[in-house]
Amino acid sequence: MSLYCGTACRRKFFWCYRLLSTYVTKTRYLFELKEDDDACKKAQQTGAFYLFHNLAPLLQKSEHQYLAPQYSLLELERLLGKFGQDSQILEDSVLIGCSEQQEAWFALDLGLNSSSSINASLQKAEMETALQGSFIKLTKALFELNVKDASLLSTAQALLRWHDTHQFCSRSGQPTKKNVSGSKRVCPSNNIIYYPQVAPVVITLVSDGTRCLLVRQSSFPKGMYSALAGFCDIGESLEETVRREIAEEVGLEVDRLHYSASQHWPFPNSTLMIACHATVKPGQTELQVNLKELEAAAWFSRDEVATVLRRNNLSNQQQSGAVPFWLPPKLAIAHQLIKEWVEKPTCSPLPA
Numbered sequence: 001m002s003l004y005c006g007t008a009c010r011r012k013f014f015w016c017y018r019l020l021s022t023y024v025t026k027t028r029y030l031f032e033l034k035e036d037d038d039a040c041k042k043a044q045q046t047g048a049f050y051l052f053h054n055l056a057p058l059l060q061k062s063e064h065q066y067l068a069p070q071y072s073l074l075e076l077e078r079l080l081g082k083f084g085q086d087s088q089i090l091e092d093s094v095l096i097g098c099s100e101q102q103e104a105w106f107a108l109d110l111g112l113n114s115s116s117s118i119n120a121s122l123q124k125a126e127m128e129t130a131l132q133g134s135f136i137k138l139t140k141a142l143f144e145l146n147v148k149d150a151s152l153l154s155t156a157q158a159l160l161r162w163h164d165t166h167q168f169c170s171r172s173g174q175p176t177k178k179n180v181s182g183s184k185r186v187c188p189s190n191n192i193i194y195y196p197q198v199a200p201v202v203i204t205l206v207s208d209g210t211r212c213l214l215v216r217q218s219s220f221p222k223g224m225y226s227a228l229a230g231f232c233d234i235g236e237s238l239e240e241t242v243r244r245e246i247a248e249e250v251g252l253e254v255d256r257l258h259y260s261a262s263q264h265w266p267f268p269n270s271t272l273m274i275a276c277h278a279t280v281k282p283g284q285t286e287l288q289v290n291l292k293e294l295e296a297a298a299w300f301s302r303d304e305v306a307t308v309l310r311r312n313n314l315s316n317q318q319q320s321g322a323v324p325f326w327l328p329p330k331l332a333i334a335h336q337l338i339k340e341w342v343e344k345p346t347c348s349p350l351p352a
């Protein structure tokens, strides 16, 4: 059918064209790829692949940051051929996004012992040489990636890890089968569908009006303080989790709270960090730190926090030894929350 078959059709075309922004078109394309195995297989033909080895992304160093190289299906098939492998391993790839021009992006782990097991013999060092890059742990590389790559690789790692650890049905014990995009796994014996898991976590910057509360766990890097965080318990609302975590960890009661923003966080597993600001009841600021959960907690003035934010560079601090503590890096939502509090002291909170 011609695109311009008549006035009504032409009007419809322009109406759709005006209405569907690039973002909507892209979103609907991704939805189609998630749902339709054939469409997703077709998208692999023209798509781009990011590579991992045992959940560590392949990266190339460029000046002060890491870049994540992409490979076409053809390049990948050639690479696998060079290492004596067939292309069956491509069935383990997962869809992680697409460009505005609808080039689909996939991630593939060459080092995990997954269902296709043929990848077990792939030699990491030889692959690194052939690909002119290194497989680097995401914990090490995340803060030296640009925002787009950091987000894509975090999603990719979370999805690859989920598939690696959810290969069997918890009801039947039978192997589950991944769909082409990797948006779900199905048990062939009982049709139970498993979707990738995300754990909701609240992260709250508590303030008493003039000071904010920063805490550290023994597992944090030396000297780092952050906002207070905790996993949502089953059955809780976000508000209830914030109240419980603050009471549990520092013995305070929340007076008011308001939502700020959220972030997917890949460590140690896939979490959705939901960031809030909270104020405590006036005159009730004495901390009772739960030492089973935290190593330390303390109130800090706006000036102290502003100074540390300005000098928030680990290597400088180690050299000078002048800064008593440091804060999470820019990419972490805790950093955004703390910066927001320093910059917008008068934002009016909503009642909890």
Ligand SMILES: NC(=O)c1ccc[n+]([C@@H]2O[C@H](COP(=O)([O-])OP(=O)(O)OC[C@H]3O[C@@H](n4cnc5c(N)ncnc54)[C@H](O)[C@@H]3O)[C@@H](O)[C@H]2O)c1
Residues within 6 Å of the ligand: 199, 201, 203, 226, 227, 228, 229, 230, 231, 232, 263, 265, 267, 268, 269, 271, 273, 293, 328, 332, 333, 334, 335
């Ligand atoms: N992006 C950021 O800026 C930022 C900052 C701080 C913390 N975090 C993340 O927040 C998360 C939670 O913080 P926390 O450790 O203080 O939580 P927490 O205070 O709830 O304590 C962790 C404990 O919660 C229990 N728990 C309940 N549900 C769990 C689940 N689904 N997975 C793992 N443990 C569970 C475990 O016993 C665990 O030891 C951590 O994974 C951390 O990486 C992110």
Ligand SMILES: [Mg+2]
Residues within 6 Å of the ligand: 228, 229, 230, 249, 293
């Ligand atoms: Mg906690």
